[in-house]
Amino acid sequence: MIEKYSIKKLLDKGKIFLNKTVLVEGWIRSFRNSIFISLNDGSTIKNLQIILSKKNFDKKIIKKITVGSSIQVTGMIKESIGKKQCIELQALDLTIYGEVDSIRFQRSILQPKKHSLDKLRKQAHLRFRTSLFSSIMRIRHHIAFLIHKYFHENGFFYIHSPIITNSNSEGSGKMFQVTTLDLKNIPYIKGKVDYTKDFFKQQTYLSVSGQLEAETAALALGKVYTFGPVFRAENSNTSRHLSEFWMIEPEMAFFRLEENMNVAEDFLKYIIRYILDLCMEDLSFLNEHIKKWNKNSSLLKKLEKILKSTFIRISYTEAINILEKSKNTDFVYPVLWGMDLQSEHEQYLVTNYFQSPVIIFDYPSCIKAFYMRMNKDKKTVQAMDVLFPEIGEIIGGSQREERYDILLNRIKNTNVDNSKLCWYLDTRRFGSVPHSGFGLGFDRLVQFITGMKNIRDVIPFPRTPKNAEF
Template sequence: MQATSIRLRAPGVSYQTRKVVLAAALAGVELSLSLQEDPEILSSLVPHGKSLVLEVQSASGSPFLIARSNVALRFLAENSPAAGLYGETLYEAGLVDQWLDFSFNSLETPAAVMHLPPDAQVPLAVKETARREVEGAVRVLDEALEKSTFLAGHKVTLADVGVFCALYELVGVENAGSMSIALENFPGVLRWVLTLLHQPCFQHVSPGEADKMKRLQAKLPSVGSTRRKLAEGPLAENGNRRPSKADVAGARATQASAAKGGPAGGGRSSTKPPLLPKDGPDSSLFDRRRTVIKELLVERGEAAVGETVTIKGWVRTIRAGNKGALLFIELNDGSTALSMQAVLEADKTQGFAEATPASCGGVGASFSITGTLVRSPAEGQAVELHATVVEVLGKVYGGEDGGVGGKLYPLSKKAHSMEYLRSNAHLRARTRVTGSVMRVRHAMAYATHKFFNDRGFKYVHTPLITGADCEGAGEMFTVTTLLPEKGAPRLPIRPDGSIDYSQDFFGRRTSLTVSGQLNVETYACGLSDVYTFGPTFRAENSHTTRHLAEFWMIEPEIAFADLEMDMALAEDYLKYCVWYALRHNEEDLVLLEKVPGGEAGLRERLRNVLENPFVRITYTEAVATLERDLAAEKVAFQVKPEWGCDLGSEHERYLTEQVYKRPVIVTNYPKDIKAFYMRLDEDGKTVSAMDILVPKIGEIIGGSQREERLDVLKARCREMGLEEAALWWYLDLRRYGSHKHAGFGLGFERLILFITGLENIRDVIPFPRFPAHAEF
């Protein structure tokens, strides 16, 4: 609906009117106010209209009336989509709706009971129960805001508007007395409130409210003081210990017992154990005693101006100014790609003399800096730290004589090649590129576990030492104790000249695993959906940019599933990882786009993967496309594609980058180029296998429906020269309750290459292992 005018009619100012006024201001909607209306007249216009009525006039006819504040919020957001008040994705829109419902049910409703006037004759116990319900809701809110600046996404949304206005009623009311909520007990909520109060719209929520907002801001303690208070002990405002989650759970259990007629303080105790805290035990013991730089630069920015903080990290750059009276230090703690600039003044910073390059060694030294955050005059950084105290925690001993100095420090120069950094893998985590890559790697590992856990998969730890060759390739590292530490080896030899591994540690030949798939399959046949995520090893004498001797594999296995379900899970998983990186590692991806040799359109490529369905073609169709374009001289390949041969990287990238310009799933490969456990198709020539090919990388995921028919599986083993005796336990799965199942494998390092845009797989694992290289 295209509105010509919008008027808010209400009996006065309330949290409902504040919500609507705020949302209109953020949406850029002109809103006229009429705040002295008769509630009975409003109620006659529309049911439930006593509190407010939003009157929307359109050119098409009579006014459109809205009587619910949250409905009014949604209307304003949907009619101003550019404002992004409903978030930037469907996921964020869902979060917004959840928080609005949370605000109504857990804050607004019990708050209304808390603030009923005395003449309502509501028992104090009822009000106290409502207050406890609200405090529990605020605790939930505090946990949600522990690592987030806003409730949904990276900017203010309707979620922040709705919850803020409900909370304002609880902490900003005049003379609330014992019914108010002390925000100093909830540092996450406090930080969020202070952040919102820096937004101009929140300081003028409605006529006459600006001064009240300023009073509220003035009476709120700083985040720093709150943290100090909590560090001294979790005390409530009255000096008593602040209730932990366990206390709250115990209190709720007691209340529930009393409600059912059980003991409430005396008499025989219940045999039923108290309820455990929903979100784990109270975890207030650990304290970094510093503020991480990401919180200040990425999450809070100018909202942190004026706070006194301590940061710790390693010097990226250091330079002097004003004839040595000033020092400008860029400090990075690894939490973000960004560095905090600290300004030190000789006459105002305690410890200044020790912080000079001559005293500390310069780049690479570790510092602790305490100071006040101010707005930064420089571009690219919202705040900088004006230091009052600096302490050198670790000097750089890189002088020629082993003394303090940076000359011999391996990372003293500003720029280094990736090859050089590989030779200094023990220090490269301090560099910008490696730091960003490792943060992405961490995020992808977390996203992997979260994705599968949220979908009910169980994490199975498969063995690293195995007697089975999953791939049938024979490229395995042998594990043996038969080699003596000194002298010539005296291996036990059989009459036929082979090594007698029966005398080895395990009594048989064993190797480092090339895959956990066979082992994890056994648990899929008892636990249903499972996955494994761990290191694997292949003794391939390969020096390409896509191969390692040691790498990590993610291998899910789905019970009662076919190839179609397998492909759906794989596409969902890959898109989830891409979404997670875009959502949580934006500053790292921005850096990786800008560094020399970085991929300029990295985020655009990732969004293309996220927003488009994967193309699905058969192997036969893929080969036909390659042969057709080769014959038409549209492309030249080093290896000619033909049916029966595996697709090479050049073929895979051509399909994804030139033909379809998006990820492609290729299915039904010839059986002779795939593993023995893949289900044989009805034609007897192909198997129910699939590979997911992505731009820049080529194959990133390989999977299949597993062969569940015992006779067919045994025949495939014979075809490929595998001993049935070595796989007796795997064949048993087909003897006892066999069923369809499917799974796939993804090389974790290839995923990181795909997400970061780097070219060499050796740069996305902390300590790469490849032929002739096993240092560190």
């Protein structure tokens, strides 16, 4: 029986398969001189060259072979004379699975020519077949796998937090409402919508975070993490924001803020270190792709620099002082203590001043969520943000407020409905301990590692304001 192999395995093992008859399947990337087929099955950025012999295949079959067609080929592995590949497959038999609609093909991104990223987004169902997007998706897969691997190796338990919620864990911002009510016949009681007639008998939303639920698990299991989709309804139509995105949120009992920062730095370096080892072919392809935009830019050097850097740690107040003293810098947003740092401020600190990743901690309480631990000055909370070059904040976290009275007061002061958080307050009534955690935007991490300018290009089907296609 002839064995079937992935193209990646054949190319990785190379000459081990010489003179062996094998079976491969994939999509045709190019077809030259009615003899040479470049075949790709998605397992690697590289293509396998198929050599057709006119003795084995008549003109009728050859005419049906077009770019984009899916085929099965049985043939013998031979050493390649060409410089671009070490082996090639001399075809003995070929079956065409799916032919290509020639008229639609002319309007598709499958044509072997350059296409803008915007055009790729408009055909998101086909862009998996491009070299650029297939590279990004393979890297995205490996990053996701490494996230689970890191936490498993470090004693964390994976928790599935709910996607539907009745509270906003951040205490602010817009959320997507979930309802089964007939919008043409909404029930009212005393002038207000009667949500007791709704599916969950109360007002519910898509979750913006699994943190609060993760905290309850951490206060029993010690160290846990969530990894799943979250949703925010803000009209943030930028290159760094999505309406539906994926978050990683570890929570650690008995961990203070400094320990939390240590885990965040170690976690990011772990991911980047292994991605450089596992995905060098795809990273090298992306590196060359990025150089077409900017000859002085190097994706590989940027990632290697992160590994060699010790993340600078400064307080929010120190950061404001640096920004206030910055010379020859005209910020669009004025620098004032108590303001939320803007992207221009973050990039100045990371790129211009320190030239290194930066962790800023002890933010003003007025700009942070209710669950963050209040400092003795009663003006700042034990929050921390990790800032990276190009994308700014990549991690946001804090030591959580474990003291019941202070947490309850914070909930009231930030106008959060504490009646919906009784279960959360219970965790402070029964054996509360110091604990901390952080949130990492998975898609933003993929964006940084792949070097893509727009976050829409690192997720299979982006959901953004006014866009929910495919």
